Amino acid sequence: MKEPSFLDAASLAALPRGPGVYIFRGDGKLPIYIGKSVDIRSRVLAHLRAEDEAEMMSQSRRVDFIETAGEIGALLLESHLIKTLNPLYNIRLRRLRNLCSIQLHDQAGAWVPEIVTGKDLGLGQVEGLYGLFSSRHAAQAKLRELADHHNLCQGLLGLEKLSARGCFGLQVKTCLGACVGKEERLAHDQRLLSALEDMKVHAWPFAGAIDLVEESQGWVQRHRLENWRYLGTWCSKSAQLPVTLQQSFDLDTYKILVKPIMLGTARLESVN
Ligand SMILES: [Zn+2]
Known part of the structure; x- marks a missing residue:
């Protein structure tokens, strides 16, 4: 497929095939769009092909990415970045103050x-x-x-x-x-x-904080969680992910975590 001329070719060529978050950036300060995928490269290319996203894509100049060791890390990071960076085209994930x-x-x-x-x-x-x-x-x-x-x-x-x-x-x-x-x-x-x-x-089923651990080819990320709040990510690679500290219960974070934790499908380790 012919790459669209308005997007920086080098930033497209660099896209990895693994899980993580991608950020379309334009000329302005705010990002155009933030998304996540288990395959960053194919998901970004799908955006470029989508006819109904042509206008959004025409405003994009480059695409950045942050890899994660697994899918839950990508979901947590995407939700965090959308709330803190306010991209123009994401459906606003509001911080619901009065849940x-x-x-x-x-x-x-x-x-x-x-x-x-x-x-x-x-x-x-x-x-x-x-x-x-x-x-x-x-x-x-x-x-x-x-x-x-x-x-x-x-x-x-x-x-x-x-x-x-x-x-x-x-x-x-x-x-x-x-x-x-x-x-x-x-x-x-x-x-x-x-x-x-x-x-x-569901009430948080642990006495305190736990780490949800994701691993990919020797690369380990530990997402620290307490009372369904995402406290931050420790990463075995030198490149650290942005660390967030959620002060209060957040609906999107709860929705991301409740199934893997309650069904026991995620790898969980106690802290300390
Ligand atoms: Zn009655």
């Missing part, structure tokens, strides 16, 4: 959901949290949706005021009547629990 979750409280043997924020408690550090939402409103909307799908009572879920005649859903037959004793509260709450189960937010 909310649904916490179940045991009130006299019944489960009552409450919407909590990262300011109320350590997200990812306590059990009994379900779902991560960008706002209180989004968490309430999810509860309403679950109520509709699972015939739950919006009154008992705290979404509407209950009168002696029960909730509004009772009249339109979406509530099976737990609010007026027509359905047993236990049965209602079990439906609530199973509806929430898929959204469970």
Whole structure:
């Protein structure tokens, strides 16, 4: 394929076939676009061929890359760089400042959901949290949706005021009547629990920090993690990766880490 003349040919020729992050740079201060791949070279070439990315590519002058020893390192680095460098064409990964979750409280043997924020408690550090939402409103909307799908009572879920005649859903037959004793509260709450189960937010399963280790042909990277926060990367090559220190729970980092850690597919080593 003919290389586009606007991109520095030497920077294209240097692209490796391994995992890592690539950065399209233009004439301005902000990067054009940041991405990650297990094969940097083929992914960058795919960008150049994509017709719907022609405008973005026409603004690019060179492409830089940072190799990583594995895929998780590439994901962590990509997320970190997008948030700190603000590239023009990435869909903005916002730092969600007011992440909310649904916490179940045991009130006299019944489960009552409450919407909590990262300011109320350590997200990812306590059990009994379900779902991560960008706002209180989004968490309430999810509860309403679950109520509709699972015939739950919006009154008992705290979404509407209950009168002696029960909730509004009772009249339109979406509530099976737990609010007026027509359905047993236990049965209602079990439906609530199973509806929430898929959204469970896992509590950090270790006492403190751990290293997630990735290795490629003798090259080792150790990503230090604590309470789902990415603290930084130690690298056996002299070229150090940028080290970040996440002060608070970050949704994107949680999403990157939760499967490899909870399924035990990543190599984890205790620190010290
Ligand atoms: Zn009801």
